[in-house]
Amino acid sequence: HALMGPNGSGKSTLANVIMGNPKYKITKGDILFEGKSIINLNVSERAKLGIFLSFQYPQEVEGVTIRNFLRTSYNSLKEEKLSVLDFKILMDEKSKLLNLEENFSERYLNKGFSGGEKKKSEMLQLSIINPKLAILDETDSGLDIDALRTVADSINKLKKENPEMTVIIITHYKRILEFIKPDKLSIMIKGKIALEGIILLKKLKFFLIWKGSNGRRINSG
Template sequence: MSTLEIKNLHVSVETAEGPKQILRGVNLTINSGEIHAIMGPNGSGKSTLSYAIAGHPKYDITDGEILLDGKNIVEMSADERARAGVFLAMQYPVEVTGVTVTNFLRAAKTAVDGEAPKLREWVKSMKQAMSDLKIDDNFSSRDVNVGFSGGEKKRVEILQLEMLKPKFAVLDETDSGLDVDALRLVSEGVNRVHENTNNGVLLITHYTRILNYIKPDFVHVFVDGRVAESGGPELAAVLEADGYEKYEG
């Protein structure tokens, strides 16, 4: 079993007016096999948390620790964290001109594992994952996310998740901009990886609709840069009905 533990995490970001504190003492522990959902209003710091975990250089960790199996990864670069088993599915996936999906994924897998995957097994696994996600075969030879629709970009993010099989997956509003069919496919992909690898999942979302497909073990309310309340799946229904007003002020 692996554990991702966030302890008293404070994060600031540089703005035109100077450093602005976004996270104000986040405490959260995720174990292998657990799905945690984070819900909160716009501007509460949810995406900042995801980037801080993944190691985005724009986000300055001013206090606290991020422990992966007891080792503090705060000083690690983003690629070192990826090799250690941390994966981020971004809210706004970027385009990578000149790099095909096939080359990108195989290079990423080689970097994470320290050795290239066996070609025949890799091709078979990738074709199966693309088929499961209803991604057309021609996408493998297209440049990463270039000309993709929003839903296609999100499905390719989950394709990366399926092929890399990280210890912990941070999914930053993976449901945003998806129609019902794409939401179902993306959710099924997340569930497949979770069931096959027993990984830990941190699912960041505004809405409960994805939680109809990906069932969380824990739900956390995120307001003003910290966890304001934690509970079981039933907490999501309360938030859907009542909103976040009682936590703000």
């Protein structure tokens, strides 16, 4: 599912509210996940239910390797804890799936990383945690075409490996959608979903097919 809209339209706010960011206060309404209200759950509790939110601007953490960070995260979220050896096997398997360098997970978390490397780290986190719902907020921001292609390829691989996982890609560019084919597209404007439609990809040109309130279909490219 792709969520698009101009800057300031409320896309990131929606993502943070779903994740339970305490900076945001819900004044009315509810949030249902798998049919149950999660409005009173904190961030950790929502994460344990299987909700994952990527960061637009991941922080550098010197002295903590990606491997150690992810093992701690995994064991805090999953009922079945993994030993150091078992986690290494899992890490090596996912690193191979994502075509990561052999020692990538031994680097300090995001320390000195380029934009593309931060996204690789993010994709590795996603593959290890294996959530039910993954919200990727501006995951294509600041990436050149090669890095964008790598990230899109990783998302496609992870989705293929786990078709039950729901992925919401938040962006205000359509270029990442040249490499990922979402099942649905929503457009947010001024805090509300203004349009929803199907994306048809043909020769890298997009045609959005909208179903109007009167039932007619309006093509726009």
